[in-house]
Amino acid sequence: MLTLCMIVKNEENTLKNCLIGAASFVDEIIIVDTGSTDNTKDIALEFTDKIYDFKWCNDFSKARNYSIEKASNDWVLILDADEFIMDFSSSSVQEFIEEPSNRNKVGRIKRINLMEDSYGNNKYTERINRLFNKNYFNYEGIIHEQIVALDGKPYKTEMVDITAEHVGYTREVLNKTGKIKRNIDLLKMAVKDNLEDPYLYFQLGKSYYMLKNYKNAVMYFEKALSFSLDFSLEYVEDLVETYGYALINNGKYQEALILKNCAEVYSNFADFHFLMGLIYMNNARFTQAVESFLKCTEFSCARVEGVNTYISYYNIGVIYDVLGFRENALEYYRKCGNYKPAAKRLKAQLN
Numbered sequence: 001m002l003t004l005c006m007i008v009k010n011e012e013n014t015l016k017n018c019l020i021g022a023a024s025f026v027d028e029i030i031i032v033d034t035g036s037t038d039n040t041k042d043i044a045l046e047f048t049d050k051i052y053d054f055k056w057c058n059d060f061s062k063a064r065n066y067s068i069e070k071a072s073n074d075w076v077l078i079l080d081a082d083e084f085i086m087d088f089s090s091s092s093v094q095e096f097i098e099e100p101s102n103r104n105k106v107g108r109i110k111r112i113n114l115m116e117d118s119y120g121n122n123k124y125t126e127r128i129n130r131l132f133n134k135n136y137f138n139y140e141g142i143i144h145e146q147i148v149a150l151d152g153k154p155y156k157t158e159m160v161d162i163t164a165e166h167v168g169y170t171r172e173v174l175n176k177t178g179k180i181k182r183n184i185d186l187l188k189m190a191v192k193d194n195l196e197d198p199y200l201y202f203q204l205g206k207s208y209y210m211l212k213n214y215k216n217a218v219m220y221f222e223k224a225l226s227f228s229l230d231f232s233l234e235y236v237e238d239l240v241e242t243y244g245y246a247l248i249n250n251g252k253y254q255e256a257l258i259l260k261n262c263a264e265v266y267s268n269f270a271d272f273h274f275l276m277g278l279i280y281m282n283n284a285r286f287t288q289a290v291e292s293f294l295k296c297t298e299f300s301c302a303r304v305e306g307v308n309t310y311i312s313y314y315n316i317g318v319i320y321d322v323l324g325f326r327e328n329a330l331e332y333y334r335k336c337g338n339y340k341p342a343a344k345r346l347k348a349q350l351n
Helices: 017-026 038-044 060-070 090-098 170-178 181-193 198-210 215-225 235-251 253-262 271-283 286-296 310-323 326-334 339-348
Strands: 002-009 028-033 051-053 075-078 083-088 105-117 122-132 137-140 146-149 156-166
Touching: 002 060, 017 028, 017 038, 028 038, 028 060, 038 051, 051 122, 075 253, 075 310, 090 156, 105 339, 122 137, 122 146, 137 215, 156 235, 170 310, 181 198, 235 271, 253 271, 271 286, 271 310, 286 310, 310 326, 310 339, 326 339
Parallel strands: 002 028, 002 075, 028 051, 105 156
Antiparallel strands: 075 122, 083 156, 105 122, 137 146
16 A cells, blocks of 8 residues: 655646656555645645645655655655656555565655756656655655654665656746745755755755856855765765766866766766766867767666767767868767757758
8 A cells, every 4th residue: 555645835737747647556645735826736636635734834854744644554655746657567566565674665766857958858867765664764854855764774775666757857847936046045044054964065056056056056066075975875976977067067177177086986877977078078188088978878878868879979979070070070970860969060061
């Protein structure tokens, strides 16, 4: 038996699609509303009568934990209203839930984030903790809340066969909700209470990065990196990579070369090799750049769509183009399929 627990506020544009995708896979739906002024509650009523009000107190964990308390089942699945179930293996999820040894494990779902770049949508895939037994876990943190064990001990995680698409990072949604500026305010409040938490500085850096304020992003990323970190943690990997992109966007190409010191740790990740390709490219180290981009194509998958295929081929084409090796450039542009920037350069070369 599984309960879907959600906290919502003014989600009339996305909630229905979220619940349509999830309703058939769960046994109960709990909706906690933190102050909606639109039709969010009316939409929720089409799927459940278990809708509760929670007075917003600038603390996401308190709202999350309140929703969990209302669940009548031990096992809960957490979704946001801008996340839509794409795949859900009921048999494998049930198997995970029914295994007694998994009571103190957390299930990780696959989330595909729709992002926007200069050429339209891009996709970034990550694994996030979302399925757990409420008798063993709850949330901590006023913003970017984390699942923690009630006994305070470290816990194991396991991948579960659930995939959700997340639209909350598209430019339209961000502009409409103002969620980044809200997050920054809450993160700064959280930092005041915990000055020694590198995760909070990482999240502040990410928030400023999404606002394209790369100067502040670099500052907070460097603050996070000043702590003694476990570089095997996923958020630290994200920290390192986004720090690299922030340096590039800030024009600090030479400073970004320091990230080659992380090559041994992240040698098994296409996304890191791609970042290094860009760093070498911006430092006119073209041989190393081509080698890095070619390395990306040896991987079967990457977190950012296209990094292990057409985007790397495109950058190799650009390098050969700039260096005057026309035939080599054409070869790699042709490998890019329907990627618009490559098609544009290919057309220009052939005309």
